[in-house]
Amino acid sequence: MAGVRLAGREPGDSLPGPDRQSYRPVRAIGLLLVLEVVCIVALGAYEFSRVDWRQVVSAWVVPSREVVEVGALILFVPAVVLTLLAALGFLLLRRRGWLLAAISQGAVVGVCLWLYVEYRPVYVYPIMAYAVLMILYLNVHDVRAVFYPGNRKGGPRGPRRLT
């Protein structure tokens, strides 16, 4: 039960207000991030399995463009690790999950954009599309409000002309 699990946390770290309704998008994002990790790992495994690495290593020649493209998948490792941590954060209802998830999705899109400019591998498009949707979902006002309820400028503004 969410309320019980939150009880032992440090103040300020867990989500405020044990409102069961507000956990739904949080868990949903957690699951979507896990799904993203699984997809990227599966895609990576598939791409790596298509290359005969023994031949590449023994040939002692500059690898082909396809091999470089597959090798470039390594660049996603940090982003995938961050995404996994963020997913765990969401599933454990940690406040830091949002920032980690945002950084990880930014990193994923950043890597995709770089790969697009350099090599245009086919696998970059689905990953890019998924990460864009995740960014938009993470930025939905209601989702942000769950994690940063006080993050609204409400202070007074000063006068417009000073005399």
Added chain:
Amino acid sequence: MSAAPSDEALLRRFEPVLRCTKGDRFFPMDVESYVRACSLWVQRPGEEPMRVVPGGKLTLETLPQQPLDGSGAVHFLRFTDPQNLPEGEARGVGALRERALRGLRETREVFRAGRGRLARVGYVSRFVDALYSITLLARGRVPGEAAGMAAVAYRRAMEEREGYAYHGRVARQEGWTVLQYWLFYPFNDWRSGFFGANDHEADWEKVHVYLAETEGGEPRPEWVAYASHNYTGDNLRRRWDDPEVEKVGEHPVVYVAAGSHASYYAPGEYLTELDLPLPRPVARFFRGARGFWRERLGQYAGGDAGDAAPFHIPFVDYARGDGLVIGEGGDRAWGPPRVISEPAPTWVSGYRGLWGLYARDPFEGEDAPAGPMYNRDKTVGRAWYDPVGWAGLDKVPTPAEAAAAALGRRGDLETRREELRAEIGEKSNRLKELGAEAAAVRGRSHLDARGRETRRRIAELSEEVRKLRARLAADEAVSGSLAEYAGRMESGERDPARAHISRAHRPASETELRFSRVAEAWAAVSVSLILVIFVAIAIFEQGHLISLLVVSIAFFAFAEAGFRGRLVNLVGSVNIGLAAVASLILLYEFFWELVVAAVLVVSLYVLWDNLRELRR
């Protein structure tokens, strides 16, 4: 019923207590000695300013004469005219500058600025702030030595006869008795003394106390309003029983900001932002885009919806209340007030010029203000002719009138409801008649045109009747509320004291001021540093210009966000930027596929929706 107290007695009974800030050098004084120390000048269009009355020759009686008046002429006083210095005083530029520096040192010795104003706002604001400071070189401004000279002149006047005075006016408007306390300061040294926006000779500030009569005819304070820069309306005033309004007996306490003399209800440091508005079409575009992003897409957009001006220059008003206290129970007592009775004396109504140096500043911040009655453009100021509306009190009935006002409005609504009922009855009958006509002509080919016209009129009339019924229903609800409200007012209940305040100006909290020394140092140097680095990249690394610029901007952005605790916002903004670029790429690469996918999704949705209906 007791005898009505005189205006002066009323003014003295509720006169404010001013708590100034340590380091402030100018305090409210009587205008007579100020005017006597000034020379009168006139600036006619296309001409150099001309002194028309030398210092020492001017009196409150001769002030309104305004010689050499003409179209476009601006009359102004000069308090810090070097020619006004008495014989024997050093008048050279070096001597004046030395005196100004000495005065500034004295101020800085007792005044310590709070945690950096620049650390509280972002790069853009700091950059605009730097530009604003640079424009002072080109704009008209009060000379650097003016504050020092004014301090000397003020000190001399105080040595001759120390006195603290206000100018009081009692205005009666719409059931309210308004006690206007006009406070005259000889100089505003906010910029030169306290890192503020401007300096100017002369400063008129005001505090209003609004009285209403009790059933016994006794005046009772209900509201107060303190002038603070150009704030007007509801946010300016507080109810007398509001805990924020500090009082010494029956005297409201005013915290006076150092240099600017803006008045506040609570002690503290107030971040005041000067908005620099965008051109109207650009602002409209940004507002529309922001609204679409926030409302239609449900995305987080940060800040307030109405926060239209993207550039703000930060200034801090230090209203600490740790300096001289003037008034009841304070360090100094008020002298006899100069009462401005009706008709207004000629120095108020006849002199439309400025009360200090006319610096010809296009932003007007460095120009002296006009007197209590006028604006700088010689029009009559609202605080003079409508002191009730100035504080947003024109819509508020006095406590004695509240129940009657509610019942009066209810009576109006009752009359309107009767009229509405009659109109609805008449139009409903007409609607039925038209309905009968439409039924009668249905199926008759030679009356098709007439049938169409009748149906159109039915639709129009039906909509009209619907709107009238909706209005009647709303009026009924409002009428009930008014009756209940009148009952509450009659039983002595009052509205919440702060219900009218939408955006109260509040001092910065401890949390908001919790900037580390590193953050302050960063705020002070970062704008210059980033410009130097940009120039260095442009000169020495032209081959990697774009990439190095991106890297350096990213570095500065993240450093800034880290110092100011805005990392979350920065990450969100960067992500949105990346997502926008990625979306454009996807759209470019897969345009037709996306169109096909969208059509498929729509068709599947329609199919699912229809099937769901079939299953019911």
